Amino acid sequence: xxxxxxxxxxxxxxxxxxxxxxxxAGITDAxxxxxxxxxxxxxxxxxxxxxxxxxxxxxxxxxxxxxxxxERPLSMQIFGGDAQTIALAAKLAQQSGADIIDINAGxxxxxxxxxxxxxxxxxxxxxxxxxxxxxxxxxSVPVTLKTRISLTRGEVLGPLLCRIAQDSGAAAVTIHAxxxxxxxxxxxxxxxxxxxxxxxxxxxxxxxxxxxxxSARAAFETGCAxxxxxxxxxxxxxxxxxxxxxxxxxxxxxIILFRRLVEENVKLYGQRTGINRSKKTVGYWVRGFENAAAxxxxxxxxxxxxxxxxxxxxxxxxxxx
Ligand SMILES: Cc1cc2nc3c(=O)[nH]c(=O)nc-3n(C[C@H](O)[C@H](O)[C@H](O)COP(=O)(O)O)c2cc1C
Numbered sequence: 001x002x003x004x005x006x007x008x009x010x011x012x013x014x015x016x017x018x019x020x021x022x023x024x025a026g027i028t029d030a031x032x033x034x035x036x037x038x039x040x041x042x043x044x045x046x047x048x049x050x051x052x053x054x055x056x057x058x059x060x061x062x063x064x065x066x067x068x069x070x071e072r073p074l075s076m077q078i079f080g081g082d083a084q085t086i087a088l089a090a091k092l093a094q095q096s097g098a099d100i101i102d103i104n105a106g107x108x109x110x111x112x113x114x115x116x117x118x119x120x121x122x123x124x125x126x127x128x129x130x131x132x133x134x135x136x137x138x139x140s141v142p143v144t145l146k147t148r149i150s151l152t153r154g155e156v157l158g159p160l161l162c163r164i165a166q167d168s169g170a171a172a173v174t175i176h177a178x179x180x181x182x183x184x185x186x187x188x189x190x191x192x193x194x195x196x197x198x199x200x201x202x203x204x205x206x207x208x209x210x211x212x213x214x215s216a217r218a219a220f221e222t223g224c225a226x227x228x229x230x231x232x233x234x235x236x237x238x239x240x241x242x243x244x245x246x247x248x249x250x251x252x253x254x255i256i257l258f259r260r261l262v263e264e265n266v267k268l269y270g271q272r273t274g275i276n277r278s279k280k281t282v283g284y285w286v287r288g289f290e291n292a293a294a295x296x297x298x299x300x301x302x303x304x305x306x307x308x309x310x311x312x313x314x315x316x317x318x319x320x321x
Contacts, residue, residue, distance in 0.1 A: 002213065002245045004220040008042055010203060011142025011171035013099050015073050015226075017042030019216075019240045020174075022207060022230035023077045023102070023146070026280060030068040031264035035257060036233055040240030042226075043073050048104050051080030051089035052115060067097035068268075075100035077146065079107065081116020081127075083134035090135040090143065100171075101139055103132060105161070106148040108180045119180035122151055125164045132168035142171035146207075149192045153179045158192050159199035166200045174205040174228055177219075184231070190222050197223030216243045235284025251288045252316050258285040259312050266305050275302065289315070 008018040021028060021036040023045035028036075033044040046064065053061035067074060076098035078089040090101045105128055107118030121128045128145075135143045145165040150157040158175055165173045175196050177188035188208035197204045203225035210216050211232040219227045233239050237257065238249040249257075258278075266274035282299045286292045295315060302308045 002217075002243070004217060005244045008203065008226045010043070010100055010144060013043075013073050013142055015042040017240070017244065018226035019243055020075075020205060020226055020228040021045055021233055021240075022228045023047055023075075023104075024230055024234070026277075027234055029064075029265075029268075029277070030066065030071060031261050031268060032237070033071040033074065034068065034264065035237040035261060036240065037071055039233075039237035040242075040244055040246075041229075041233075041237075042240075043075060043100070044071055045075040045077060045102060045228075046098075048077045048079050048107065048112075049089070049093070050115070051078045051082070051085045051117075054078070054089040054092050055085050062092075065093055065096035065098070072097075073099040075102045075144065077102040077104050078135075079104040079112055079115070079117040080131070081121065083127075083130045086131050087134040087138035090139045094139045094141050098141060100142050100144055101135055102144045102146050102174070103135060104146055105131075106146055106176050106180065108183055119148060119151065122147060122157060122161060122180065125160060128161070129164045129168040132165055132170050136169035143169065144172045144174065145170050146174040146176065148180045149175055149177045149189050149196070150179045152181045153186075153189075155179065156192070156195075158196040162196045162200045162202075162204065166202050170202065172203040172205060172225070173200070174207055177206060177208040188219070190218060193219070193224065194222035210243075213243055213245075234281050235287060254285055254288075255312055255316050258282070259309060261285075262305060262308050271305060275305065275308065278308070291315075 008015040021041045021044040025047040028047050049064045076093040080086045105121040112118035113120045162173050177193040205226040206219040206224035207228035262278040265278045286295045
């Protein structure tokens with residue numbers, strides 16, 4: 001086990017390790033979260049859910065709050081620009097079984113920003129503080145914040161946001177160490193991340209560009225209590241145990257796991273939606289295969305679970321699938 005791996009405590013929640021799956025819309029649903037817990041994640045985060053949509057009882061959004069066996073500890077992320085609506089959404093998420101409620105103040109997507117949520121909250125620290133405090137008051141589980149290092153590259157905003165979060169009662173802050181303007185590209189600003197860690201006593205979770213043991217170690221060297229992995233986990237839920245020191249997963253192991261993902265998606269969403277959801281990330285799963293492009297192509301064309309299984313069986317020993 002690598003020396004940077006330890007248990008992580010967020011409020012009263014004990015996470016078995018400090019390696020965390022990032023929330024990713026359209027990706028970190030229950031089937032994928034379960035695979036990542038099995039793959040060594042100490043905490044998994046659900047995709048963001050609109051507090052406004054929960055308030056009007058959108059069935060689609062309420063369904064996103066469903067918790068399944070094998071995925072806890074689980075953090076559920078909500079987004080919104082109104083403190084009362086956030087308080088209501090946080091309560092619903094807790095009632096659904098969330099162990100931690102996370103507030104999104106880093107998303108640069110227009111639809112989210114139009115609702116006064118995501119990274120626009122970084123421009124209004126006082127309002128952000130009220131939103132966090134409203135959530136903290138409405139639930140008994142820990143409330144955390146996920147935000148960015150800054151709005152534009154070079155700006156110094158992270159430490160202020162961390163202090164606001166701490167003063168408003170947040171139990172931890174995740175810092176995506178890229179500016180909102182950079183979306184998901186460019187290297188993380190580790191110096192700025194270190195400044196965030198020094199600014200507060202609550203745990204800081206570092207995020208951005210962590211793909212292997214070297215980048216994980218560099219993030220931990222800033223003083224982070226935990227690290228959060230996003231895209232490097234897609235198609236490779238074993239990344240968490242690899243970061244802890246286990247051998248990398250082989251292409252065949254990935255195929256076996258991809259089959260499970262498709263089966264779980266079909267069980268949860270029905271055949272058509274389940275297959276379509278699985279197709280979104282198929283490119284990540286077949287990466288590393290000699291015939292990856294052809295394999296991806298045939299999986300994207302598949303219409304039923306039986307078809308997917310048959311294609312996957314051809315690339316692996318059918319007996320072991
Ligand atoms: C497809 C996709 C969806 C995402 N959805 C969310 C989300 O719902 N909430 C959130 O806070 N961040 C979201 N993010 C950002 C990730 O949580 C993470 O901060 C970002 O990918 C940087 O980490 P990485 O470099 O390890 O991928 C998303 C990123 C991607 C690529």
